[in-house]
Amino acid sequence: MPQVITNNEDLRQLAMRRAPRAIFDYVDRGSYDETTLRANRADFDAIQLRQRVMIDVDQRSLRTTLVGTDASMPVALAPTGLTGIMHADGEILAARAAQAFGVPFTLSTMSICSIEAVRAAVMQPFWFQFYVMRDRGYAASLVERAKAAQCSALMLTADLQVLGQRHRDLKNGLTVPPRLTLRNLLDIASKPRWALAMLRTPHKSFGNLSDALPAGGKGLSTLSEWIASQFDPTLSWRDVEWVRSLWPGKLIIKGILDPDDARHAVDAGADAIVVSNHGGRQLDGAPSAISVLPRVVDAVGTRTEVLLDSGVRSGQDVLKALALGARGTMIGKAFLYGLGAMGQAGVTTALDLIRKELDVSMALTGTRDVQAVGPQVLWRP
Numbered sequence: 001m002p003q004v005i006t007n008n009e010d011l012r013q014l015a016m017r018r019a020p021r022a023i024f025d026y027v028d029r030g031s032y033d034e035t036t037l038r039a040n041r042a043d044f045d046a047i048q049l050r051q052r053v054m055i056d057v058d059q060r061s062l063r064t065t066l067v068g069t070d071a072s073m074p075v076a077l078a079p080t081g082l083t084g085i086m087h088a089d090g091e092i093l094a095a096r097a098a099q100a101f102g103v104p105f106t107l108s109t110m111s112i113c114s115i116e117a118v119r120a121a122v123m124q125p126f127w128f129q130f131y132v133m134r135d136r137g138y139a140a141s142l143v144e145r146a147k148a149a150q151c152s153a154l155m156l157t158a159d160l161q162v163l164g165q166r167h168r169d170l171k172n173g174l175t176v177p178p179r180l181t182l183r184n185l186l187d188i189a190s191k192p193r194w195a196l197a198m199l200r201t202p203h204k205s206f207g208n209l210s211d212a213l214p215a216g217g218k219g220l221s222t223l224s225e226w227i228a229s230q231f232d233p234t235l236s237w238r239d240v241e242w243v244r245s246l247w248p249g250k251l252i253i254k255g256i257l258d259p260d261d262a263r264h265a266v267d268a269g270a271d272a273i274v275v276s277n278h279g280g281r282q283l284d285g286a287p288s289a290i291s292v293l294p295r296v297v298d299a300v301g302t303r304t305e306v307l308l309d310s311g312v313r314s315g316q317d318v319l320k321a322l323a324l325g326a327r328g329t330m331i332g333k334a335f336l337y338g339l340g341a342m343g344q345a346g347v348t349t350a351l352d353l354i355r356k357e358l359d360v361s362m363a364l365t366g367t368r369d370v371q372a373v374g375p376q377v378l379w380r381p
């Protein structure tokens with residue numbers, strides 16, 4: 001176990017020890033052969049920053065706004081399903097950490113703690129991520145709940161009409177709540193910190209979906225089977241217009257990986273888009289989000305706000321994404337590792353590591369204001 005936590009990988013190592021194997025794998029792994037998952041990291045690593053010297057960088061500012069929300073740095077927490085199983089009450093803890101840090105938090109449709117439970121736990125309005133399900137009445141009721149909770153943006157996820165297969169989840173038989181097989185029991189017995197906290201919390205199944213779950217029980221067969229039955233493969237831009245008519249506030253469309261789709265999203269009324277391949281969890285073989293970003297920015301960068309996720313683990317990554325035209329980034333795994341490692345304090349640590357890395361990297365590229373970051377911070381031989 002790392003003695004001193006110096007980077008996100010340390011949090012990942014700790015989370016691996018503290019969370020049950022099936023949950024850790026669910027967070028950590030990607031779809032199919034994981035080529036896209038690897039490309040997300042490799043392509044960030046291949047970008048070089050431009051070292052500049054003898055520039056007064058004493059006073060630096062990381063402050064910005066993301067989709068109308070003030071942010072202490074250009075990072076938001078991405079929506080992640082089952083966060084309340086990585087750590088008991090995970091969504092509430094992550095939302096509190098984000099609030100204290102001054103960055104936006106996004107609650108997933110597939111969260112364990114409900115919209116209302118998170119609303120009751122924080123003062124700062126959060127963003128709500130929305131999956132349009134087959135039952136449009138139910139989908140509309142979720143939008144109403146997000147409105148009632150005063151969510152400050154609705155984030156429509158577009159890249160999960162069907163689920164990309166994640167081999168590990170099938171092999172582990174991932175269910176919610178975890179199925180108590182002998183193998184799981186032995187694993188959980190070796191994770192007492194996780195198990196005790198889970199025993200104490202009332203939040204154990206999908207908090208937003210209790211009415212939509214199979215009758216007679218809140219447990220599911222397997223997650224992938226349930227998603228296959230509920231998620232709607234017929235989804236089209238028409239449906240986005242329908243969502244736009246239900247939600248007058250800020251609308252973010254997440255899961256854009258193509259300039260043509262970016263144009264469609266803007267035409268459909270998106271206030272922002274998230275360039276994303278779902279963290280390498282959906283179409284394996286797709287390019288990394290960071291490699292696609294410049295073309296999407298060229299296509300729509302003057303007409304909408306462009307955020308990016310998939311592969312961001314450090315402040316250097318954030319700087320590179322901004323240099324290539326993103327206004328901000330979101331982090332998924334980077335905060336989940338923190339959560340699995342140390343609960344709320346771990347999410348704060350994950351954010352704090354990124355803040356310090358971004359701050360130092362800005363200084364070493366001769367940049368004082370995060371809002372002034374552009375291609376000038378990149379090394380172009």
Ligand SMILES: Cc1cc2nc3c(=O)[nH]c(=O)nc-3n(C[C@H](O)[C@H](O)[C@H](O)COP(=O)(O)O)c2cc1C
Nearest residue numbers: 027078079080081108157278279309310311332333
């Ligand atoms: C465990 C996990 C669960 C996720 N669940 C959702 C979800 O419910 N809705 C969604 O829009 N995206 C979901 N995502 C994708 C994230 O919002 C985000 O796009 C991705 O994590 C970014 O890549 P990164 O993990 O490399 O930061 C999930 C990602 C992870 C890792």
